[in-house]
Amino acid sequence: KQEVTQIPAALSVPEGENLVLNCSFTDSAIYNLQWFRQDPGKGLTSLLLIQSSQREQTSGRLNASLDKSSGRSTLYIAASQPGDSATYLCAVGSGGYQKVTFGTGTKLQVIP
């Protein structure tokens, strides 16, 4: 059974700082890994999708890396802004039907 863990559970940083969110998974036989953000009481917004054959993806100030063999992914946020404050979820697609297993989430607060 796939298990996904995110560290840290919560993070508070001053505006402008670069930061790294971590995601680890137990079963390396994955199809893809996706990073989402969730604002309070809202649905999910997809940030980056990394296929199992890829090592990283970039979108604007965001960069996500994937190391399948070690079961790890990181989300790098450059020059953080207050608008980045949200909960960030890592989701791994694996197994039959490419079932998605979510991580525990990292709640980020960027202080102006």
Add this chain to the structure above:
Amino acid sequence: GAVVSQHPSRVICKSGTSVKIECRSLDFQATTMFWYRQFPKQSLMLMATSNEGSKATYEQGVEKDKFLINHASLTLSTLTVTSAHPEDSSFYICSARGWGGANYGYTFGSGTRLTVV
């Protein structure tokens, strides 16, 4: 890009009644849809996998008779919470995976906040 529409966004119902939540893929065909539940301050937990034209596959611990899932077409899946009770109050969210496009990831609906009183 791929869009998934979920309705209603919020619903309040009386204990004992049933509530239906719809999940539609607007611009792609979704052979598989997933239903999740999220309790406050917790991550999303998969409830069931819905495949077009066949019975849904439920995760361990999820009552199939209570959470009825129907995936009658390639663009629509519904989740019906039957005989709802206050403990069913939660945030329900669906996702869909489509084939044939550049995006092979998962697109999520905006979620439904269910409150049972």
